[in-house]
Amino acid sequence: MRPSDRIRLDPGIALRPERFGALAYSYRDRQLLFIDRSLLPFVGSDGERPVGEIANELVGRGLLEAESVPRLMAVLEGLRRKGVVHVVV
Amino acid sequence: MSSYEQLRQGLSAPICLTWEVTYACNLACVHCLSSSGRRAPDELTTAEARSLIDEWAAMQVFYINVGGGEPLTRPDFFQLMEYAIERRVGVKFSTNGTLLDRAAARWVASTDYVDVQVSLDGVSAKVNDPIRGRGSFQRAWRAMELLAAEGVPFKVNHVVTRHSLADLDRLYERVTGMGGQLRVTRLRPSGRGRLVWAALRLTQAQNRELYHWLRAHPDVLTGDSFFHLSALGTPLDGLNLCGAGRIVCCVDPRGDVYACPFVLAPEFRAGNVREQSFASIWSRSPLFLRLRRTEVGGSCSGCEAYGRCHGGCMAVKHFTGAPLDGPDPECVFAPDGRPGPEQLPISPRPIRPVFVR
Ligand code: SF4
Numbered sequence: 515m516r517p518s519d520r521i522r523l524d525p526g527i528a529l530r531p532e533r534f535g536a537l538a539y540s541y542r543d544r545q546l547l548f549i550d551r552s553l554l555p556f557v558g559s560d561g562e563r564p565v566g567e568i569a570n571e572l573v574g575r576g577l578l579e580a581e582s583v584p585r586l587m588a589v590l591e592g593l594r595r596k597g598v599v600h601v602v603v
Numbered sequence: 604m605s606s607y608e609q610l611r612q613g614l615s616a617p618i619c620l621t622w623e624v625t626y627a628c629n630l631a632c633v634h635c636l637s638s639s640g641r642r643a644p645d646e647l648t649t650a651e652a653r654s655l656i657d658e659w660a661a662m663q664v665f666y667i668n669v670g671g672g673e674p675l676t677r678p679d680f681f682q683l684m685e686y687a688i689e690r691r692v693g694v695k696f697s698t699n700g701t702l703l704d705r706a707a708a709r710w711v712a713s714t715d716y717v718d719v720q721v722s723l724d725g726v727s728a729k730v731n732d733p734i735r736g737r738g739s740f741q742r743a744w745r746a747m748e749l750l751a752a753e754g755v756p757f758k759v760n761h762v763v764t765r766h767s768l769a770d771l772d773r774l775y776e777r778v779t780g781m782g783g784q785l786r787v788t789r790l791r792p793s794g795r796g797r798l799v800w801a802a803l804r805l806t807q808a809q810n811r812e813l814y815h816w817l818r819a820h821p822d823v824l825t826g827d828s829f830f831h832l833s834a835l836g837t838p839l840d841g842l843n844l845c846g847a848g849r850i851v852c853c854v855d856p857r858g859d860v861y862a863c864p865f866v867l868a869p870e871f872r873a874g875n876v877r878e879q880s881f882a883s884i885w886s887r888s889p890l891f892l893r894l895r896r897t898e899v900g901g902s903c904s905g906c907e908a909y910g911r912c913h914g915g916c917m918a919v920k921h922f923t924g925a926p927l928d929g930p931d932p933e934c935v936f937a938p939d940g941r942p943g944p945e946q947l948p949i950s951p952r953p954i955r956p957v958f959v960r
């Protein structure tokens with residue numbers, strides 16, 4: 515996933531806040547996914563801002579370690595491949 | 604924290620919420636978990652049922668497992684299900700199939716967010732009907748054909764017993780051959796199941812056979828039925844812990860909330876939705892809070908398989924009188940019990956006519 519990508523949750527997926535982050539349920543394939551708290555600002559961004567910008571802001575506010583950004587991007591890429599999020603074009 | 608820990612400590616709303624919409628049933632299966640037959644006089648009205656659905660929608664309950672009794676005996680069944688779906692509460696409903704007609708099959712086919720599961724306890728009338736009632740095999744099969752004709756990816760729920768295990772391969776072939784998916788579940792001594800548990804439960808050798816069969820058939824669903832068998836080796840797919848009061852609960856036709864559909868007993872009743880909101884029962888009932896804190900300890904704590912088996916099913920322990928913090932009575936390391944009686948102590952009654960509009 516590129517820092518300039520903006521992402522949006524698939525409309526067939528419901529996201530429910532939980533202690534650890536959120537549970538995502540796909541009405542399409544009836545799959546349940548655990549979404550870690552660190553992913554929520556991205557998964558819930560509704561395509562409004564590029565993921566890189568969100569990450570920078572979180573790092574700036576001390577909410578995210580700069581070193582963990584590449585791993586986070588890889589996880590988001592995984593969610594994109596699963597069809598949980600889409601890159602807004 | 605592992606996802607197991609997250610689940611064990613409970614969630615903001617259930618993942619699997621079973622809603623038994625009525626105790627009325629035109630069958631009287633010998634192992635019925637809810638001892639169904641007659642409608643209870645004080646079942647939730649349509650208006651009460653709707654406000655319950657509103658509450659689930661607000662809590663973002665993703666879907667409900669609708670059962671009974673036979674859900675199709677409720678005259679407002681389709682209306683309530685549509686009400687739920689409109690609010691994005693998905694529906695998975697369980698039926699004995701006898702009342703499922705072409706119109707119902709079409710409704711399932713044309714409605715998003717609806718899944719259906721037909722109960723069948725044998726590959727033939729000879730095995731099925733002594734459990735579910737004379738004629739029930741043929742009528743359930745007819746329902747499957749109707750669903751298949753509409754292209755519905757239906758499921759068949761099979762409670763595996765001592766007499767049906769040998770036919771699993773044939774059942775699997777016939778169900779998948781029709782475009783259905785097989786779900787195999789555990790006989791538990793709940794409801795009337797208590798009376799036939801000794802006669803119908805699998806032997807320990809059969810449990811081992813079942814474990815290997817399930818390992819070889821990963822497309823067969825099992826829910827949370829057999830995680831106690833995961834003690835035998837590689838864990839089976841599916842939920843591997845008891846979710847009662849943590850991720851699972853059951854609302855009965857009167858609005859009583861229980862920890863799970865297999866423990867409809869006063870000890871496991873958390874409250875009633877006529878007296879309290881469902882959300883407050885879910886998040887604050889002393890029973891559910893206690894279940895979320897509980898770890899099975901006892902003689903299981905030293906077991907090397909504990910991480911896969913977690914001590915088994917609370918309902919089976921409760922209704923066999925076993926301590927809840929000890930091993931499942933069908934713990935794979937337990938010796939084989941005495942063989943049960945071969946004759947079923949009670950028999951199903953013939954199908955009763957029910958008029959559904
Ligand atoms: S008590 Fe048994 S049936 Fe109920 S949730 Fe626990 S494991 Fe499942």
Ligand code: SF4
Nearest residue numbers: 834903906912930934
């Ligand atoms: S002793 Fe307990 S944890 Fe070990 S296999 Fe038996 S039931 Fe499971």
